[in-house]
Amino acid sequence: QVQLVESGGGLVQPGGSLRLSCGASGIFFRVYTLGWYRQAPGKQRELVAEITSGGTTDYADSVKGRFTISRVNAKNTVYLQMNSLKPEDTAVYYCNAANGRNDYWGQGTQVTVSS
Secondary structure: OOEEEEEOOEEEOOOOOEEEEEEEEOOOHHHOEEEEEEEOOOOOOEEEEEEOOOOOEEEOOOOOOOEEEEEEHHHOEEEEEEOOOOHHHOEEEEEEEEOOOOEEEOOOEEEEEOO
């Protein structure tokens, strides 16, 4: 049974930081491309950042320079370090693991940026 479990969300003031974690089980983690997506109320889910099995990263323009995605294969975990947070970053953040044939999602973690 495949499970992706996110943690680390919460309420933070503008300009603050959070680190999201996503632990995976039931998959051969190191071969998967891992992504963080987010969905704000009334909006479509969008890709925030992704990291390939080889470590290549890509980011949405809106988060470049502020967010960093990383992975630790030995821990089956992917992280999203979020700095200089803005109110428009408020959303439910989802972890995704994909290998071209399979596509798995976590349950999401809420991030709220507000003073």
